Amino acid sequence: MLLSLLTSLWLWASPAPADTISDYYTIETIPTPPGLTAETGALTFLPDGRLAVCFHRGEVMLYNPQTKVWKLFAEGLHDPLGIMAISNRELLVMQRPELTRLTDTNGDGVADTYETVADQFGMSGNYHEFAFGPVRDSKGNLYISLNTASNGAGVRDELRGRYDSLGRPGRMYACVPYRGWVMQITPDGKVKPYASGFRSPNGLGFDAQGRLLVTDNQGDWLGTSKLYQVEEGKFYGHPTSLVWRPSFPQIDPLTLSPQTLDSMRTVESIAFPHEIMAHSPTQMVVDNSKGKFGPFAGQTFVGEMDFPHLLRILPDVVDGQMQGSCVPFFAKGGSNGTPLRIGNNRLAFAPDGSLWLGQTDHGWLGDRGIQRIRYTGGTPLDILAMTLTPTGFDLTFTQPIDESTARQLANYQVRSYYYEYHRAYGSPQKDVQIVPVSTVQLSSDRRTVSLTLAQLQPKRIYELHLGKLTGNSGQKKLMNHIVCYTLNRLRTQVAGRAAN
Amino acid sequence: MGKLLLLLSAVLLHISAWAQGDTTITITTSGGLQFDQKRLIVRPNTRLHLIFQNKDDMAHNLVVTRPNARLRVVEFALALGEKGPALHHVPVMSDVLAHTVSVEPGNTDSLTVKVTDGAYPFVCTYPGHGAVMYGVVYATDEPEKLPPPSEDRNLPNPDRVAEAGMQHHHTNASGHPYSLTLPAVYRTFMPDCGPAAIAVGLPGSDGGQSYVFDAGSCRLRYAWSGGFVDNSEQWDGKGQRFTKVVGDIYYRDTDGFPWRVGNQAPVVQFKGYRLIDRYPEFRYLVNGVEVHELIRPRVGGRGLVRTFTIAPTKQPLTFRATVQTGIQYKPSVGRLQNNQIRLPAGTRQFSLTLSTP
Numbered sequence: 001m002l003l004s005l006l007t008s009l010w011l012w013a014s015p016a017p018a019d020t021i022s023d024y025y026t027i028e029t030i031p032t033p034p035g036l037t038a039e040t041g042a043l044t045f046l047p048d049g050r051l052a053v054c055f056h057r058g059e060v061m062l063y064n065p066q067t068k069v070w071k072l073f074a075e076g077l078h079d080p081l082g083i084m085a086i087s088n089r090e091l092l093v094m095q096r097p098e099l100t101r102l103t104d105t106n107g108d109g110v111a112d113t114y115e116t117v118a119d120q121f122g123m124s125g126n127y128h129e130f131a132f133g134p135v136r137d138s139k140g141n142l143y144i145s146l147n148t149a150s151n152g153a154g155v156r157d158e159l160r161g162r163y164d165s166l167g168r169p170g171r172m173y174a175c176v177p178y179r180g181w182v183m184q185i186t187p188d189g190k191v192k193p194y195a196s197g198f199r200s201p202n203g204l205g206f207d208a209q210g211r212l213l214v215t216d217n218q219g220d221w222l223g224t225s226k227l228y229q230v231e232e233g234k235f236y237g238h239p240t241s242l243v244w245r246p247s248f249p250q251i252d253p254l255t256l257s258p259q260t261l262d263s264m265r266t267v268e269s270i271a272f273p274h275e276i277m278a279h280s281p282t283q284m285v286v287d288n289s290k291g292k293f294g295p296f297a298g299q300t301f302v303g304e305m306d307f308p309h310l311l312r313i314l315p316d317v318v319d320g321q322m323q324g325s326c327v328p329f330f331a332k333g334g335s336n337g338t339p340l341r342i343g344n345n346r347l348a349f350a351p352d353g354s355l356w357l358g359q360t361d362h363g364w365l366g367d368r369g370i371q372r373i374r375y376t377g378g379t380p381l382d383i384l385a386m387t388l389t390p391t392g393f394d395l396t397f398t399q400p401i402d403e404s405t406a407r408q409l410a411n412y413q414v415r416s417y418y419y420e421y422h423r424a425y426g427s428p429q430k431d432v433q434i435v436p437v438s439t440v441q442l443s444s445d446r447r448t449v450s451l452t453l454a455q456l457q458p459k460r461i462y463e464l465h466l467g468k469l470t471g472n473s474g475q476k477k478l479m480n481h482i483v484c485y486t487l488n489r490l491r492t493q494v495a496g497r498a499a500n
Numbered sequence: 501m502g503k504l505l506l507l508l509s510a511v512l513l514h515i516s517a518w519a520q521g522d523t524t525i526t527i528t529t530s531g532g533l534q535f536d537q538k539r540l541i542v543r544p545n546t547r548l549h550l551i552f553q554n555k556d557d558m559a560h561n562l563v564v565t566r567p568n569a570r571l572r573v574v575e576f577a578l579a580l581g582e583k584g585p586a587l588h589h590v591p592v593m594s595d596v597l598a599h600t601v602s603v604e605p606g607n608t609d610s611l612t613v614k615v616t617d618g619a620y621p622f623v624c625t626y627p628g629h630g631a632v633m634y635g636v637v638y639a640t641d642e643p644e645k646l647p648p649p650s651e652d653r654n655l656p657n658p659d660r661v662a663e664a665g666m667q668h669h670h671t672n673a674s675g676h677p678y679s680l681t682l683p684a685v686y687r688t689f690m691p692d693c694g695p696a697a698i699a700v701g702l703p704g705s706d707g708g709q710s711y712v713f714d715a716g717s718c719r720l721r722y723a724w725s726g727g728f729v730d731n732s733e734q735w736d737g738k739g740q741r742f743t744k745v746v747g748d749i750y751y752r753d754t755d756g757f758p759w760r761v762g763n764q765a766p767v768v769q770f771k772g773y774r775l776i777d778r779y780p781e782f783r784y785l786v787n788g789v790e791v792h793e794l795i796r797p798r799v800g801g802r803g804l805v806r807t808f809t810i811a812p813t814k815q816p817l818t819f820r821a822t823v824q825t826g827i828q829y830k831p832s833v834g835r836l837q838n839n840q841i842r843l844p845a846g847t848r849q850f851s852l853t854l855s856t857p
Contacts, residue, residue, distance in 0.1 A: 032677075033677035034677060035674075035675075035676060035677040035678070036676070036677040037675065037735070056735065056739075057675060057676060057731070057735055058686060058687065058688075059676060059677070061677075070677070072677075072678060075676070075684070075685070076684065076685035076686045076687055077687055078686075078687035078688055078689075079739050095687060096687070096695075096696075096739075097687060097695070097696035097715060097716075098696070098715070098770075100772065101772075111775075112774060112775045113772065113773075113774045113775070114772050114773050114774070114775070114780075115771065115772040116715075116770050116771050116772040119696070119715070119770060123694075123695035123696055123716070124695065125689060125695035126740070127738045127739045127740030128557070128738070150557055151606070152555065152556070152557050152605070153740050156694075156695055158693065158694045158695070159694070159695065160694050160695055160696050160716035171605070171606070219557075274585070275582060275584060275585050275627075276582055279558075306627065306628050307627075342628065361532070361533075362737075362738060362739075363531045363532045363533075363736075363737035363738035363739070364532075364533065364557075364558065364738070365533055365628045365629065424604075425559070425604045425605055425606075426559070426604070428585070428586075
């Protein structure tokens with residue numbers, strides 16, 4: 001009672017706003033047609049500004065944001081989970097059995113050809129064999145990803161593709177070709193296995209630097225969810241897909257020791273610590289709005305199924321290798337009684353710079369429908385970049401930090417730990433250490449804080465908790481207080497630092 | 501069979517376990533963040549041993565709370581924040597009567613709880629799960645006085661239960677934001693077909709006719725009359741279960757892939773389909789020769805007319821059609837001999853009428 005009285009007195013005395021993310025962004029829910037089960041599998045924008053959306057029951061619908069009218073474009077697809085607009089009349093859609101080109105050839109607004117672009121991969125009939133993508137690189141190659149099967153269910157008597165019993169053991173398995181792979185489809189239509197070692201790669205995307213990024217989900221062999229930079233020929237750690245590597249011996253990959261598998265794999269660039277950042281990361285999307293979506297232009301956003309927040313990733317490059325950090329976005333955000341929902345499976349930026357979210361549960365945790373986040377102006381105080389130095393980290397903010405708060409060592413608490421690479425499902429945080437911050441420096445423009453840590457070790461995650469940092473003489477409050485940096489490699493010299 | 505029983509037990513949501521004294525009950529998970537049993541009924545003063553088998557793809561726990569304390573426990577569990585995992589997402593509070601540890605997929609844990617008299621909620625307190633994944637243990641001598649499951653406020657939202665129980669209430673009977681117009685195409689999981697199945701419903705009297713085309717092996721698999729499909733189980737949850745045939749199957753292909761180009765073993769590649777007045781015309785390559793196949797209902801009775809358009813080839817083409825009881829074949833060119841039809845050289849279009857007497 002007394003506290004609330006004091007609080008209200010303080011509010012009365014000082015009209016400073018609470019300063020939350022909702023002061024800079026609003027969210028609204030997009031009405032979907034009656035009778036639609038809005039388990040959103042994919043969404044994108046057509047060149048003419050209409051939204052194209054795939055839903056679980058096989059519908060592809062177009063929404064005109066001006067007229068707010070929905071129209072059916074295609075139907076009868078099998079659990080479509082990816083979409084790419086080629087033109088106002090042509091879409092690529094990834095459904096369970098194949099990548100399909102939907103074309104409205106006669107201009108009546110409805111697709112009349114459903115052309116198979118790529119189906120050169122196996123299906124065991126197991127529900128977990130989802131198919132994701134496509135995304136396209138600058139040379140016109142397409143990339144899709146193929147989920148492994150789950151031992152939550154078996155396989156059918158009749159399969160598509162060759163059965164390999166060596167890929168059948170394990171919690172998540174790949175007994176038919178290229179399960180657990182990212183595939184490349186060349187402009188002339190060749191389908192090539194591109195990279196292996198994925199479990200549940202529900203997000204593919206190219207970042208603004210042209211790197212192919214893929215998210216994967218915590219589970220067996222993934223101590224926590226993560227993001228990989230994917231390059232041709234590499235193996236990313238989930239073993240079962242190795243049976244489809246041409247040079248791989250005729251053995252069950254699970255008979256290899258974790259140490260052997262560890263030596264074969266390429267580790268994640270950025271880990272999403274479980275419970276803190278993500279349970280199930282989804283699609284990536286680059287803020288291509290040139291500032292229309294606020295201060296994060298060019299950065300990569302990542303969706304998340306279980307938490308009412310999105311993530312931003314902050315890549316850093318050390319010795320030519322990407323690593324870096326993640327930070328929540330729009331945590332606790334919401335406006336006019338509409339909170340950000342969960343189940344944010346798909347993301348797309350509209351031509352006006354607003355971010356559209358396709359939501360689903362798909363038998364797991366999640367909401368259904370479509371929401372839209374719009375930037376309303378101003379600059380939230382948030383972390384813009386985090387880079388490793390030989391002795392600690394440089395944190396760059398969206399605006400100058402009040403010196404009095406920036407210089408307090410107590411405002412920087414660091415934990416470090418790692419997640420075990422093993423067959424078991426997930427991993428606890430291992431060898432948790434409190435890492436003292438020994439010094440803090442503030443740049444002359446007060447935007448960058450340089451921290452010196454008592455110790456830096458590779459192959460660990462550094463979880464930085466930021467205290468009450470403020471800007472603009474206390475008017476601006478820090479939006480996010482946790483940022484997690486995945487330190488794969490130490491930076492040995494300052495000269496090695498590269499711009500991102 | 502075991503799987504079928506399991507499936508059946510998972511969908512019979514409202515079966516109430518009846519027990520007294522020392523009682524052991526096993527609860528597992530069903531798809532979509534649900535316990536497979538949501539309503540347990542035991543005698544008062546039962547010492548209940550609950551075994552929780554996690555058959556889901558994600559970790560869960562099972563927490564038994566004091567009567568009317570489920571929401572409070574869920575709130576406190578959520579407030580654990582990052583401390584949650586170490587505590588198995590179970591808050592330390594007197595409202596928690598018993599709980600399992602975090603049970604990873606495939607694992608089992610159990611708890612024992614004494615229930616005197618009343619409604620004891622059980623719930624998964626993982627963040628977000630508590631709002632939907634729960635049930636109730638009734639300790640009562642008068643089970644007849646309990647509300648029917650559909651009106652039981654101690655069970656998850658009736659709509660959700662109804663959906664899990666496959667009693668769908670949609671604006672449209674189709675399950676879509678529009679009425680289904682035949683012909684209609686569903687790519688889905690069908691029984692007795694490869695996993696890349698295409699179900700096609702055709703217009704007609706008495707529920708019309710339907711067939712399944714296998715996009716993996718590029719061939720018609722079977723046809724039925726009297727209806728199209730029921731997608732409710734396939735659409736529910738994660739999509740493991742089959743779309744069901746509605747009607748009576750009158751034809752099954754027993755020959756494997758029908759086409760032979762020359763003497764080659766057939767190698768096929770599916771190329772998709774084009775909709776012609778909503779009828780799909782499938783396209784596939786057979787040893788490099790492109791074939792289009794359009795299937796329409798036979799006029800004047802049960803049966804199908806399969807029309808093939810064949811790209812030019814110098815190779816001889818043969819179509820296999822084994823004589824089946826109750827099925828008549830009528831080719832437009834050539835004739836059926838030794839269970840196959842040799843097409844005259846240069847044939848570009850060919851139709852085969854398949855009918856039942």
